[in-house]
Amino acid sequence: MSESETKGSLHEAIRSGIEDKILSGAWPPGHRIPSELELGRQYGCSRMTVSKAVTELARAGLILRKRKIGSVVLPQRSQNAILEIHDVRDEVLAQGKSYRYDLLERSERAVTTAERKGAGLGARHRVVALRCMHLADEIPFCLEERIINPVVVPEARTEEFARISPSPWLIEHVPWSEAEHRISAGNADAARAADLRIAKGAACLIIERRTWKLGMLVTHVRFTYPASGFVLQARFKPRATQE
The missing domain is CATH 3.40.1410.10 (Chorismate lyase-like)
Structure with missing residues (x-):
């Protein structure tokens, strides 16, 4: 497997692992996810690979990244999209x-x-x-x-x-x-x-x-x-x- 393929698979694994914990309710709204350094040690990869996965989760509205605080889980019933899921x-x-x-x-x-x-x-x-x-x-x-x-x-x-x-x-x-x-x-x-x-x-x-x-x-x-x-x-x- 090439270096780029390895980084890609690790990036997907990190993103999917965090996403699964959020959507399953294991990590409720307000939960602080592990730091990028902690995730890097857990998955045995660079901070850059972790940062890419975390950035995608933030763009999807699953987490909020805050400087000096870290990343926390957002409420999943409150959507940021202009056209929200509604009744x-x-x-x-x-x-x-x-x-x-x-x-x-x-x-x-x-x-x-x-x-x-x-x-x-x-x-x-x-x-x-x-x-x-x-x-x-x-x-x-x-x-x-x-x-x-x-x-x-x-x-x-x-x-x-x-x-x-x-x-x-x-x-x-x-x-x-x-x-x-x-x-x-x-x-x-x-x-x-x-x-x-x-x-x-x-x-x-x-x-x-x-x-x-x-x-x-x-x-x-x-x-x-x-x-x-x-x-x-x-x-x-x-x-x-x-x-």
Whole structure:
């Protein structure tokens, strides 16, 4: 094995080892992780290799690096991203409207070709599939279509999701290490138009999100909002200095 390959494997081992302790809860928020010198001795590598792994963990929002103090674990339910993992219920209530959630369909099935794209799932992989409706003042507000990976979230196989929507349930049960948002515009096909009680071809805003834990897909969800009633708003502060 070449020197660069050795450094790469050590860097991955350090990052994965720390990430696993954080996401498993072994190192709770506020826990001070070992210093770079201590980690270097533990893994038998240079401080530069350790620093690279720790820097990536800080960029992922798992830890906060503080000069003269060291690195501490950040709360994993409080995200720094502008588009945070949130509950549609909060969106509806923020508009001063009443909220209701309906489970339209729940099944366990093989993953589709489209769902496998970029998700790292095999052709025979099975997922928990959900279709849910969120209503504001009894009017369809958002259609949620989601798959959950039961390999990472085995509890999803027994959860009915009849009384609680998937987002708050997942936030409660599964810490995640990485997320991807995709926002686009589209037109409602016949099935989605019927669910949302809008005309076929009506303009919609679509938000897709995937989350991973330790490199494995947790969930992939598509939220479809009738464009006429949706406003995207974010309030945020400058990110705190990491050094």
